[in-house]
Amino acid sequence: MLDEIGRQNPEMKKATLHKVKSILSAIFKLAIQQGYRPGPNPVRETPLPHAPEAEDTAAYDLATVLDMLRVVPEPSRTVIAMAAFAGLRRGEIEGLLWECYTGDELAVTP
Numbered sequence: 001m002l003d004e005i006g007r008q009n010p011e012m013k014k015a016t017l018h019k020v021k022s023i024l025s026a027i028f029k030l031a032i033q034q035g036y037r038p039g040p041n042p043v044r045e046t047p048l049p050h051a052p053e054a055e056d057t058a059a060y061d062l063a064t065v066l067d068m069l070r071v072v073p074e075p076s077r078t079v080i081a082m083a084a085f086a087g088l089r090r091g092e093i094e095g096l097l098w099e100c101y102t103g104d105e106l107a108v109t110p
Contacts, residue, residue, distance in 0.1 A: 006049035014051040021048060
């Protein structure tokens with residue numbers, strides 16, 4: 001199953017496949033604990049398929065972010081502030097929509 005997920009999603013990074021494996025392992029563990037599946041967890045010893053490593057990401061220090069916010073016009077200023085202060089990963093930032101912001105909270109959806 002992991003191999004097929006990797007084949008169908010060649011851009012998927014190794015860390016994401018590791019998370020998928022962890023979720024699958026937890027599902028099988030629960031099934032074994034509740035008596036739905038006998039025997040050992042089949043995911044536990046399964047190797048991850050070959051996948052690209054995640055790229056290094058750069059982070060700016062607070063002073064640099066504040067300098068940018070002082071000189072960049074809207075709406076770019078809001079985008080920079082969101083990227084700097086929301087604690088989101090790159091893919092989450094790329095997927096944001098204005099509709100995700102309600103005024104009180106930001107909904108990050110897949």
